[in-house]
Amino acid sequence: MDIKHRYSNLEAFASKEDNFLGRKYPYKSSKYRGEFQRDRDRVIHSNAFRRLKFKTQVFIYHEGDHFRTRLTHSLEVSQISRSVARVLKLNEDLCEVLSLAHDLGHTPFGHAGETALSNCLNKDVFDHNIQSLRILILLENTYQNQKGLNLSLNCIDGLLKHNGPIKNDNFIKNQLPEILDYNLNFRNSGSLEAQISSLSDDIAYNCHDIDDGLRAGLFNIEDLLSLKYFKKIFKNNKNIDKNEIVRKLLNILVNDLIESSQIRINVEKIKNIEDVYKKSFDIINFSDEASIGLDEIRVFLKNKMYNHDNIKKWNTNSEKIIMHLFNYFKKNIKKIPNLNDNYNVDRNIADYISGMTDKFALNIYNSVK
Numbered sequence: 001m002d003i004k005h006r007y008s009n010l011e012a013f014a015s016k017e018d019n020f021l022g023r024k025y026p027y028k029s030s031k032y033r034g035e036f037q038r039d040r041d042r043v044i045h046s047n048a049f050r051r052l053k054f055k056t057q058v059f060i061y062h063e064g065d066h067f068r069t070r071l072t073h074s075l076e077v078s079q080i081s082r083s084v085a086r087v088l089k090l091n092e093d094l095c096e097v098l099s100l101a102h103d104l105g106h107t108p109f110g111h112a113g114e115t116a117l118s119n120c121l122n123k124d125v126f127d128h129n130i131q132s133l134r135i136l137i138l139l140e141n142t143y144q145n146q147k148g149l150n151l152s153l154n155c156i157d158g159l160l161k162h163n164g165p166i167k168n169d170n171f172i173k174n175q176l177p178e179i180l181d182y183n184l185n186f187r188n189s190g191s192l193e194a195q196i197s198s199l200s201d202d203i204a205y206n207c208h209d210i211d212d213g214l215r216a217g218l219f220n221i222e223d224l225l226s227l228k229y230f231k232k233i234f235k236n237n238k239n240i241d242k243n244e245i246v247r248k249l250l251n252i253l254v255n256d257l258i259e260s261s262q263i264r265i266n267v268e269k270i271k272n273i274e275d276v277y278k279k280s281f282d283i284i285n286f287s288d289e290a291s292i293g294l295d296e297i298r299v300f301l302k303n304k305m306y307n308h309d310n311i312k313k314w315n316t317n318s319e320k321i322i323m324h325l326f327n328y329f330k331k332n333i334k335k336i337p338n339l340n341d342n343y344n345v346d347r348n349i350a351d352y353i354s355g356m357t358d359k360f361a362l363n364i365y366n367s368v369k
Helices: 035-044 047-054 070-088 092-101 110-120 128-139 153-160 169-175 177-182 192-216 228-234 242-267 273-277 288-306 309-331 345-354 358-368
Strands: none
Touching (some): 035 153, 047 128, 047 358, 070 092, 070 242, 092 153, 110 345, 128 153, 128 169, 128 177, 153 177, 153 192, 169 177, 192 288, 228 242, 228 288, 309 358
């Protein structure tokens, strides 16, 4: 099938071949694959993507075979984003690559590892979203005579604006000055596909953290049914099981995102992709009711799960491991492979440690402690 014909059923404001932004390095178009398919394939075949299978979501990888990892989380985000994009006639391929790549920059041991690494950097900053871009632009070493994976500018822009338009330029430039070479407009909104990927992330982690929390026994169904949002959804039906709870919540949130976003597209009279870019707010969004419900779920998960004594204990241990590794490599900088002369010692250490899996970090720690 001709590539342009493949995207002919998409809306005019979708990301597609006629508004493709190009790539930093010279490239030849593929005979059979669209540009965003190529982006997706490059991410899937990257070292960083494979390492996600041994990176913590909430529970460390060896605590159980069915708890989510960064890899399975990313796959769930991808599935949700493609489902939403298909209904709205947006580009599923771009949604997929953004979803699969959005967490590549996470440290071992989840957000606890990120906190520890940020503390080690002192005046510097570490942010996992920007680290994902560092990996894709600088650190993946696949091609001769060029750094990174040479992803499309559409993809780089979407990942850069994972949480919306950039308001603090220095925050980005401090960690990734090379982003200036891409001539992106930081103030523009991201594509609708980028916005879908971001909110699909919210749906995925809230739903699967409920599933994992129930599986781990950190709370029970009765606790969930005490929430106003769940009372309305399930009408105090105490005979439901955890699978039905997660499945129904997932379905409700996806449907809400689709229907609410379609209304906003019509109200804002979005006709082309430039109409999307020039907005100072996201078009893709939940209804007020679902947004309030998600906020309630987040507070619940924070209290019952993320701040649970068992989780906090492991997080404290994780931070100690990351700090020990950082200090070790500070004294033994030559043990880090592929040092980048363009960055200081601390940034090189952060790049190396953040790329580790939980498993690898623990092995190194046990060998040097």
